[in-house]
Amino acid sequence: MDKILLSHGGGGKLTRKLEELYLTYFENEKLRELDDGAIFDGYAISTDSFVVNPIFFPGGDIGKLSVCGTVNDLVSMGAKPVYLSLSFILEEGFLIQDLERILWSIRKTCDEAGVEIVTGDTKVVERGKGDGIYINTTGIGKVLMPELSRERIKPGDLILVNGPVGMHGISVMVAREKLGIEGKIESDCAPLTFLLSLPPGVQFMRDPTRGGVASVLNEVVKGMEWGVVLYQEQIPVTPEVSGVCELLGIDVLTVACEGRMLLFVEREKADEVLQGMRRHPLGKESTIIGEVVDEPGVVLLKTPFGTHRRIEPPPGESLPRIC
Amino acid sequence: MDKILLSHGGGGKLTRKLEELYLTYFENEKLRELDDGAIFDGYAISTDSFVVNPIFFPGGDIGKLSVCGTVNDLVSMGAKPVYLSLSFILEEGFLIQDLERILWSIRKTCDEAGVEIVTGDTKVVERGKGDGIYINTTGIGKVLMPELSRERIKPGDLILVNGPVGMHGISVMVAREKLGIEGKIESDCAPLTFLLSLPPGVQFMRDPTRGGVASVLNEVVKGMEWGVVLYQEQIPVTPEVSGVCELLGIDVLTVACEGRMLLFVEREKADEVLQGMRRHPLGKESTIIGEVVDEPGVVLLKTPFGTHRRIEPPPGESLPRIC
Numbered sequence: 001m002d003k004i005l006l007s008h009g010g011g012g013k014l015t016r017k018l019e020e021l022y023l024t025y026f027e028n029e030k031l032r033e034l035d036d037g038a039i040f041d042g043y044a045i046s047t048d049s050f051v052v053n054p055i056f057f058p059g060g061d062i063g064k065l066s067v068c069g070t071v072n073d074l075v076s077m078g079a080k081p082v083y084l085s086l087s088f089i090l091e092e093g094f095l096i097q098d099l100e101r102i103l104w105s106i107r108k109t110c111d112e113a114g115v116e117i118v119t120g121d122t123k124v125v126e127r128g129k130g131d132g133i134y135i136n137t138t139g140i141g142k143v144l145m146p147e148l149s150r151e152r153i154k155p156g157d158l159i160l161v162n163g164p165v166g167m168h169g170i171s172v173m174v175a176r177e178k179l180g181i182e183g184k185i186e187s188d189c190a191p192l193t194f195l196l197s198l199p200p201g202v203q204f205m206r207d208p209t210r211g212g213v214a215s216v217l218n219e220v221v222k223g224m225e226w227g228v229v230l231y232q233e234q235i236p237v238t239p240e241v242s243g244v245c246e247l248l249g250i251d252v253l254t255v256a257c258e259g260r261m262l263l264f265v266e267r268e269k270a271d272e273v274l275q276g277m278r279r280h281p282l283g284k285e286s287t288i289i290g291e292v293v294d295e296p297g298v299v300l301l302k303t304p305f306g307t308h309r310r311i312e313p314p315p316g317e318s319l320p321r322i323c
Numbered sequence: 324m325d326k327i328l329l330s331h332g333g334g335g336k337l338t339r340k341l342e343e344l345y346l347t348y349f350e351n352e353k354l355r356e357l358d359d360g361a362i363f364d365g366y367a368i369s370t371d372s373f374v375v376n377p378i379f380f381p382g383g384d385i386g387k388l389s390v391c392g393t394v395n396d397l398v399s400m401g402a403k404p405v406y407l408s409l410s411f412i413l414e415e416g417f418l419i420q421d422l423e424r425i426l427w428s429i430r431k432t433c434d435e436a437g438v439e440i441v442t443g444d445t446k447v448v449e450r451g452k453g454d455g456i457y458i459n460t461t462g463i464g465k466v467l468m469p470e471l472s473r474e475r476i477k478p479g480d481l482i483l484v485n486g487p488v489g490m491h492g493i494s495v496m497v498a499r500e501k502l503g504i505e506g507k508i509e510s511d512c513a514p515l516t517f518l519l520s521l522p523p524g525v526q527f528m529r530d531p532t533r534g535g536v537a538s539v540l541n542e543v544v545k546g547m548e549w550g551v552v553l554y555q556e557q558i559p560v561t562p563e564v565s566g567v568c569e570l571l572g573i574d575v576l577t578v579a580c581e582g583r584m585l586l587f588v589e590r591e592k593a594d595e596v597l598q599g600m601r602r603h604p605l606g607k608e609s610t611i612i613g614e615v616v617d618e619p620g621v622v623l624l625k626t627p628f629g630t631h632r633r634i635e636p637p638p639g640e641s642l643p644r645i646c
Contacts, residue, residue, distance in 0.1 A: 009447030092326075
């Protein structure tokens, strides 16, 4: 590889390759875990830049997304988001009224997530050197669930998700490509702090953003003594998302969510956790979609016909700039 | 103002206007101070995005700059930089070998500053929607000098700087505009962690980046009972920088530094602090350039003729994209 391709940012195989490159330069214990962030002194830190196109889409905008993305990364580390930094790269000519609309959306989402913007920065680039607005947020969270760890997952554990998958990626793509799809597809973009006050039993969480469920689960199983099986019929997908995926030949499991979390839960406590999730508006469609099995390092999909199909991480180029 | 102008990112008056806009949306105690960062639980946090053009310039590159910028913001808050997040926005087609050169530079500067990259992110945008590479770093520092505060500054205090000013901005501009200036002008870009172990007497520090000494000092005096006088003859400027500034009609006091710090020091301790600074390679040209006086909220320049001229913050458009 000698030039950056769009796929390097897609969350798939080329993104992993890039991460390996980074590791050769910044080898250290905290980074090596390749989590969505790092832990220090009881705090978690996570960073994300957002380049979504279009910046306004059904169910959200780049501002809301910038808060949710980082907030949910912290939540996945068992940390309650407390502070956010906010950094803009604006293109000359960007409308101040659009900026204000985004600021308002950031503020509303911060309030919802219980997080405060404490510091920021703005850079402006010449017309044609950016694309309206890019945002970076870095979040600091107080670790409430230090026990969460991939190492605790074991065969028999169940996998839960808090609602239909693939809505964010498909909503952005429909908005961008002006596909004129019938029926409204809204992004699931939402801050998931409610997951920090569930009943005990959660072993590990990960939000299926870039690369979707397929990418995230393949990362989780990598190098482990166990694997996962997803029950295809149990994975919640709205008819609209399912329709667009079929139309475009996209596997919904590779499509990004921005308000969904995959939870690995001890089998005997799964029901209580599930009920806890369903009590929150952002979890009322929670369901069990799979389990951890005794097959090392694989992600399998159990089809309605009872067969098993292996789910590979997406190469990465299918849906650029969805976050 | 209805559209974003380059000047909104210049560190001058329009940047202040934008900050006021942000405050209307994110009003909170930590942000209101408009420092280069915020403090929580003994830690400081600071964020910056870097869009410098060209990405390689004499004395540095966007990687080194991304580390120094955030490190020096933390140092100015009296905090020892410990962790950095690192987020890239890459343009499709960017050369991997340039990325590697930048990664190497980041790594070297991190080692020099004693800071670790603990988490990161990469996004890729289509060709023509970026400009090669943009970087965001967010830093966490352990507060070692919690006493530093603008409130402690009083008439009689002296103002120190650790070397010639304006070198960064001019070096980037000469490289960008291919001015073909004789004599090498190198950026002063450097991590200034050595300033955290000076003898006592430092009341306040601020790094004169965007908008230069003029902009930063005007921010510092704003709303205060006192002002500052700079002794024009004492301000260190290299002949090369001075020459370019004259040629282009730029006031060197409005030009960004990336390895300089302005220190407000108690008069009776200034000599000891100065000697302490000079013991470090990055401070061997340290000098006293001014003092705090009993004139509320002004920045004055005492010329060699004994007259006083008021220094205003730059409007902001003179040198875009120098960081």
